[in-house]
Amino acid sequence: NKITVSVIKADIGGLCGHTLAPEDLLEACEGVLEAVVDELIIDYYVTRCGDDVDLIMTHRMGVDNEEIHKLAWNAFEEATKVAKELKLYGAGQDLLAESFSGNVRGLGPGCAEMEFVERPSEPIVVFCCDKTDPAAFNFPLYKMFADPFNTAGLVFDPSMTGGFAFEVHDIMDSKKVILNTPEETYSLLALIGDVEKYAIKRVYRRKDNEIAAVVSTEKLNYIAGEYVGKDDPVAIVRAQSGFPAVGEVLEPFADPHFVAGWMRGSHWGPLMPVGEDDATPSRFDGPARIMALGFQLADGMLVGPNDLFADKSFDKAREKALVMADIIRRMGPFQPHRLPSGMMEYTTVPKVLEKLKDRFEDIEDEPKKLEKCRERGDVE
Ligand code: F6R
Ligand code: MG
Ligand code: MG
Structure with a gap:
């Protein structure tokens, strides 16, 4: 009786330019998902962050399931038809393959999935980003699951004092390593502080090896061999009762950090936490946005969402992000606003x-x- 949560995303066109996926695209996707509720999936929620459409689905088919991935692909294809009719910018941009084959990984869309036994009460937070890449989650996931100054539960909750294990991917060489915190904290930081090469893929609770977090780590530019838009990531985090509390999951974003992306996927800039209505990156095509949607699962039904970053307590983070944006924008095409050459290779x-x-x-x-x-x- 395990439940799988799958978040699959793609940029299938913007209104205008790369700023926003319009409502028409979400409706097209919803139509495809609605038709298979109770058949293939239990429930779904479709949203968008900037020019990326995010399909949040629950089902019992496990991760990496061909039928679920095909469903997402079909939804994106239907939406692409609409995007082409409306002549949206970059219509179908992330559907890199001609047709679906087995799994969306490597075909263009990004994907984060986890399977677990639903707890008596199962709060999850789904993060959706635009104008940045998967390693944008390195810093906040470290804070959530390994920094007691962020997560009081690491000190106060006996289920968490044993620490968390981080599965880190070398996104260039397709290798992975698992590091245990707290004892391997320094080695973990030695890797994940290099956001060019390493990205956190999953986090597990060490006490019982329960999955705690998963991030989409697909690198579009490695798939396409050239710049085709950023790999705007999504992530799923489980919260409460032995995992970080919802507020501990959100806390890293109260003090914005710099991430790679923004204009032409070529600049460092602040990651601004926003509610769904403000996920409309416009200034210099940005700055990068992150939304946090909170759900309670009820036998796989997605109760919610609670639009968590819409809360007033993140107003200051937004203001701060805008100040950071002003400061770094002054550098124009100079480093350190512009990314180092290694990261520009695929632009x-x-x-x-x-x-x-x-x-x-x-x-x-x-x-x-x-x-x-x-x-x-x-x-x-
Ligand atoms: C960044 C992004 C945009 C575009 C920029 C130029 O991820 O998608 O900043 O890179 O608008 O787009 P093109 O080359 O399509 O004119
Ligand atoms: Mg786009
Ligand atoms: Mg995007």
């Missing part, structure tokens, strides 16, 4: 630089430092 910038390639010449009388080091065997 359109290499094409721009390619044009200059033949114009470079050697600097006379300047020793070739790198060549010298190689001769000495200092570097490879």
Whole structure:
């Protein structure tokens, strides 16, 4: 009697530009999901964050289920038809494959899923982002599950004092490692502080290995080989009774952190927590947004949502994010507003630089430092 929560998302067109997925797209998706309620899925909620459409579904089919993934793909395809009729910007942009084959992973959409036995009362928080990438969750998940200054339960709740285990993915080399907190905290930070290479995929409670959190870690640009929009992530977090309280799950976002994304997926900027009505990134196509929708599961039914970041207690975080946005925007195309070259590799910038390639010449009388080091065997 396990329940699966699947959150599958895709950008299938914006009104206008990359700012917002209009209501018409959500309705098209809802039509497809509604037709299979009680048949394939138990319940669903469709929303959008910026230009991304998020399908939140519950069912009993387990994670990575072909029928569920096909359902999501069909919903996105139906919505793409509408997007094309309306000539929305980037219609069907994230449906990279010509047709569905087995699993949405690798085809374009992003996906976060977890399966568990529903507790007598099961509060979950679904996070949806726009204009940033999966590693944006590294910092807040660390705070939620490993920082006692954020999560009092790590100190006060005996179910949590044993700590949490983090499954970290090397998103470039497709490798994973599990690190246990609190004792491996420093090693964990050594990895996840590098948001270019590592992303937290899952978090488990060590006491009983219960799944606590999952993030979509698909990197669109690695799938498509070039820049096709950011990998705007989603995440699911279980809360209360031995997991962080809802307020502890939300607390990391009260003090905004810098994430990669924003304009052209090429800039650092603050992650601004917003309610559903304010998930409309416009300034410089941003700044990056995150929504938090709280649900109670009732035998798989999604009771809610409670639009958690709409609360007044996040007003200051929003103001702060806007101040951070002003400060870093002044740098324009200069680092550290602009991302480092490694992170720009899959943007359109290499094409721009390619044009200059033949114009470079050697600097006379300047020793070739790198060549010298190689001769000495200092570097490879
Ligand atoms: C960022 C994003 C936008 C676009 C920008 C340029 O994730 O989607 O900031 O990169 O609007 O878009 P194009 O190249 O489609 O004109
Ligand atoms: Mg878009
Ligand atoms: Mg987007």
